[in-house]
Amino acid sequence: MAGSSNRPGVGGLAVERENKRLRATNKKAIKMIASYIFKQKSQLMLALFLMSVVACANMVAPYLAKIAIDDHIMNGDLNGLTMILLLYVVVYIVFWISSYFGSYIAHKVGHRMIAEVRQDLYDHVISLPLSFYTSTQTGEILSRLTGDVNNLSELITHGITNLLSDVLTIIGVSIIMFVMNARLAIVVLLTVPFILIGISYIGRFMRKAYGSIREVSGKMNAKVEENLAGIRVVKAMGQKEQNVDTFAKINMETFKAQIKASGATALIFPFMTFTSAISTALIVLFGGMMIIEGDPNMKIGVIMAFISYTNRFFIPLRDISQVYGVYQNAAASSERIYEYLSTPITIKSKQEAITLSHELTGDIKFEEVSFAYDKDMIINKLDLYLPAKQITAVVGPTGAGKSTLIKLIARLYDISEGSLKLDNIDIRELDIEYLRKNIMLVSQEVFLFDDTIKENIRYGKPNASDEEVITAAKDACMDELLKGLPLGLDTQVGELGNQLSGGQRQLIAFARAILANRSILILDEATSAVDAKTEVFIQQALTNIVKDKTVIIVAHRFTTLKLADKVLLIANGNVAGYDTHQALLKDNKLYQDLFDRQWSNDDN
């Protein structure tokens, strides 16, 4: 039940359409899963064969007992009885061996399959363009990679191998019963439909009950998580009582939902024992009557065998009634997996993509470039030339498209129209790995891996020596930061946690970029406040980093403007000014406005 997917309900016709669409994806999804299973078909066949042996061994034992009672014990045949004992031992040895190997191989097949699915899914997902990540939550991707993939293993271990041995057992037991005594077999088998109905009824009730439990416990999770996250506010405002009351209410709701499920949970075992007792009663009653009647096919051993067989009947019956659930779960999961696998990788290298033997010089040209995001035109027919080694500061009002512009250069998004050229080659012609090895983008939000500071810097160049890393850290003005850490560069980032300020994280990102040393550097300056000391280091590092590169900085600080050769003013998705700071300040009304706001503020 864990990890099953709950699609939100859709009403009426929409349901019909949704179902149709699902059936179509369902087929493809199942095909996909089948292809993974098929890869291990010899192992799977072996497992299936062994499990069939298990089923047979399981069926032989009661029959041996029957022969022992009717043919040997009742006739006083001691030698025959010993033979039976030996046969018994052989059967159980076979049972043990084949059961062990059968089940172990099935587990292995299952685990190997999900490892493959997970790897392929991960490889695909990691190659998907950034737009996929902006519209999908990490948690959602993660749940497909773990929960949904793990669900598939159930399909192998419980769905396929058990199903076969269950079906074999049920068929085999029915046949043996018919052979032993057809009339009694019919009587016993008549109870099967009732058992199935009972089990599936309880099952359905439980699923429903657990559905509502999941719902309320989801609510509870959310509430508790929120309150724990806001614990400081709760405490600061002294709102403990109110909070405890709210929780008590949700806690009570959960309790009530649980009680509803209790009935079903408590019913399963009594139901199973009772149905098995009904069968026993029927066997004793009808079997006994047949003996009284003098039926030649009815002896005491047969009665015993029937009782024993019906007991072996129930577990497979129950399992089979649950197989549908396993299948449904796996089908839903495989659909969710398939959905990602079938999402096309839109940003990738062309077949004959260009990889130059040298680094790009860093000449950037926009020719009538347009870009739309969600139907919003963000960049509109933009023409622009940024010569190599120029430092360009990009400024402009909120939403003008500055961030988008720099992302287009790194080909994190593909332009909708026009052409974007690096060294006079359209970036879509360039091999994407080559392209990214030539561009460095330092974003506002610095992501640090849960590793040492050293390894985080080294991320820019995995084969860099320790000396190179130390030099890069120095160039990024990290000395002051490192001085405060006893372990220096070997400090684990995770242990620092919130102690690392935004500014300090930025410095680490700079060191990373310095080490990577790409010909084009794109920088999205952080807007958030940084304390004055760190600010100075950032500025110093910035001057170190921009040397001899094509640099584009989305600027928020005045000092950055002073650093730039040219300032690019972006408004409404197009160029509204592109010149030196002084020239723009003299001639450009929009630039003056932007600038005045800054200074007027500083004067007060």
Next chain:
Amino acid sequence: MNDRDNSKVKLNNPNKPKGKLWPIFSRLFKYMLKYKRSLILIIVGFVISAFLSLTPAMVVKIALDNFLVKDKLNYLIISGVAILFFALLQAIIDFMTRYHAEVNGQKVIYNIRKDVYSHLMDLSFAYYDNVKTGDILSRITSDAETLQTFLGFASVTIVSNMLFVLGVLFVMLFWSVELSILYLVFVPFIIFGIVRYAFSLRPANSRLRMILGKLNVALQEQLQAILTIKIFGSEKRSRAKATKVNDSYMKAGFITGKIVSFWMPYVFVFIGLSTALILWYGGHKVISGSVSIGVLSGFMTYMTMMMRPVRQTGMMINQAFVAAAAAERIFEVLDTMPTIKDSENAIPLTAVKGKVEYKDVYFAYDRQRPVLQGVSFKVEPGQMIAIIGPTGVGKSTMINLLLRFYDPIKGDILIDEHNIKDYTIASLRANIGVVLQQVFLFNASIAENIAFAKPDSTIEEIKTAAKLAQIDDYIMTLPDGYQTQIGERGMKLSGGQRQRIAIARTLLLDPPMLILDEPTASVDSITDESIMTAIANLTKGRTVFMIAHRLWTLKSADRILVLEKGMIIQNGTHEELISIPGRYQEIFTLQNNTEMFEIDDGKIGERNGGF
């Protein structure tokens, strides 16, 4: 606390109780003892139902021995009906008992959850500094659920199975001591199998879970780093990392599979062999006439009936271990004592004037790193104090002490000439309003968020507060106005809007003292005048402590404390400090040079995902 920390999976072995099992279970038992009558009923119910579940085989035996052999149809019918009757009776009693046990288990969990939650609210900040929200969350939710499954189902099943097996043994001994011995000979093997299964599955399963946790953490980190990965073109490296954990998970899965595959059939084999031996030896006895055919059949029937309970018990014992680990984690929370609580003679803080004094205050989060080292200053009622200093110098710590989020390790803090430890914590905090850098809004309506500290406020009061906080105009532009639901953690609002809601919240509370911890830091634009107006309205007539980087806030302060290395190194007004050489002058010149060029609030960035 940031999100990345919250969601990180705890890597400690989640299935293994650290301490001894017995104290954990006895403590759980104490919770159950609250429902003594139910507990007795449950035990009686299980004894009866275990006894009744023995009856079908007994009737079969009697039927075979007496009625069948002696050809009496009526007795046959009676025995059929008897089986049905007893079985039905057993089913009903069993159902009722199990239902009762389930409900009881849930009551216990309900109480435990209530206790844990209420206890969590009492725990000090020091506790929250050292734990992850996700971890506490899992204790109150999934650990409690695990425990409930155990209390309501697994424990009950173990008990009823044991009763059944004991009952079988009793009847068998009564029927034939010799044959029972054949069964008893195998019992140690069977028990060994069950125990070995449970004990070897436990570490294997917990290893599997631990690796799954690692897999989660590793994949999550890579996914969160997607932008970095793409920028560096390091997809291959990322893949290799994923492959490594993925493979180790697969291998751990193999080991679990091996254990399950080996021990599950093992138990069956021994039951089977014991059955065979009974059949063989019993057969001899039947032939020699010392044992009836009915007794032999009875034995055979019981052996078949034992398969399910025996197999189940192994699984349930495994469950018991998992539950013990879960219970231990829950009790761990309950056993953590709040370090900060009301002193015995605490009095409520009322009619506050707002005079504050720090007297030689020392504080450290851990011994190696002292944070405050002898901070002393006085604040007169109605004064506004600005605190500045580099990141990590202890500015926030200093004001946290005033709220008694932590207690100083040395020195005293006085409000209106009395030590704050003499006041009740609730009244102390009620008199100090707090607006933090990161505004936390609850997933509720705007009105509810503003009225958070005073839930019984009228809408007029809320509106007045919102007006003073300069947020009323914006709220009125929303279609649902004050009833607009704020998305998860206030994501739909900008930093400035959230900040103003927090200000309204504090205005409504109308506290005589106020703490503002970098209230403009997460606001993108200092040109946002409404924030300044809101803050000005808020600080009017109160004793205010404000941590700030921005110039204009420093200028409006009555006094500025410059903090460095855990001490106050400068103390004066802006005019005073700017005119004398010192740290303040240095900082001020630095800041003037690097004042932000504020024109962007990264709105596009937000939509495009953390850029």
